[in-house]
Amino acid sequence: MSSHSARMQHAMKDLREKWDVTTDYWADQVARDFEKNHIAPVEGLVKRAMVGMDKLSESLAKIRKAMEEN
Numbered sequence: 001m002s003s004h005s006a007r008m009q010h011a012m013k014d015l016r017e018k019w020d021v022t023t024d025y026w027a028d029q030v031a032r033d034f035e036k037n038h039i040a041p042v043e044g045l046v047k048r049a050m051v052g053m054d055k056l057s058e059s060l061a062k063i064r065k066a067m068e069e070n
Contacts, residue, residue, distance in 0.1 A: 005053045012046045015039070 019039055023031060 002054075002057055005050050005057075008046055008050060008053075012043060015042070 016039075019035065023035075
């Protein structure tokens with residue numbers, strides 16, 4: 001699960017870096033609206049997904065440990 005979380009984090013970082021380069025050339029109101037309506041929501045969703053994946057990974061580790069003990 002952590003490898004998927006890391007891949008998602010890397011993809012988000014890559015998107016953010018590419019968007020930052022894009023805004024060097026595209027900096028009008030439409031660009032600001034695009035960031036507000038598309039980039040920022042994706043960042044929030046990715047952060048929440050990563051938290052969920054981390055919690056799920058912890059739960060799975062606990063389940064595995066409990067099963068090994070029995």
